[in-house]
Amino acid sequence: MFEVMGYHLLTLVCHCLILTLAILFLWSSAMVFINKCPNIPEVKIPNDLTLNVARSLRYEINMGFATLWVIGQDHELKKFLIVVAGLWILSVHGSCCNFLTLSYIVPVLYEQHGDKVDAFGDKAMLELKYYTIFDEKCL
Structure with a gap:
C-alpha cells in the first residue's frame, strides 16, 4: 500500500504525531475555554524496556561487526567476494x-x-568454528 501511494513510514509517523499534537492542543484549549482542568494522561516509555532494547540492538550490531571483521581478516578471497556481492x-x-x-x-x-x-x-x-579452532591452535 505504501509503495502504490508513494507514502513512506517516516511520513506516516510524522503525520500521525502532527494529528495527535493538534488534537491534544485543541482539547486543552477547549478545556481552558470552558474553565475546566484538562485531564490528559501522560505517556512514558519505561527505562528498563528502553535499556533492554538498546542492549539487544547493540549486541546484534556488534555481532555483525565481528562477523565482518572475521571475513575481512580471513584472507579468503572467495568468501570475501561472496559477501561483497551479497551486500x-x-x-x-x-x-x-x-x-x-x-x-x-x-x-x-x-x-x-x-x-x-x-x-x-x-x-x-x-x-567459522573450524577457523577459530585453527586460529587458536596454529596461529
Missing part, C-alpha cells in the same frame, strides 16, 4: 524499495525457504 545485491534491491516493504517481504521469504537458510547458516557457523 551489493542487497543494496541494489534496497534502493528499489523502502525498509517497510523489505520488513514485509523478508519474513515471508524466510517462512518459504527457512530450512535452506537455516542449513546454510549452520554450515557457515560450523566453518
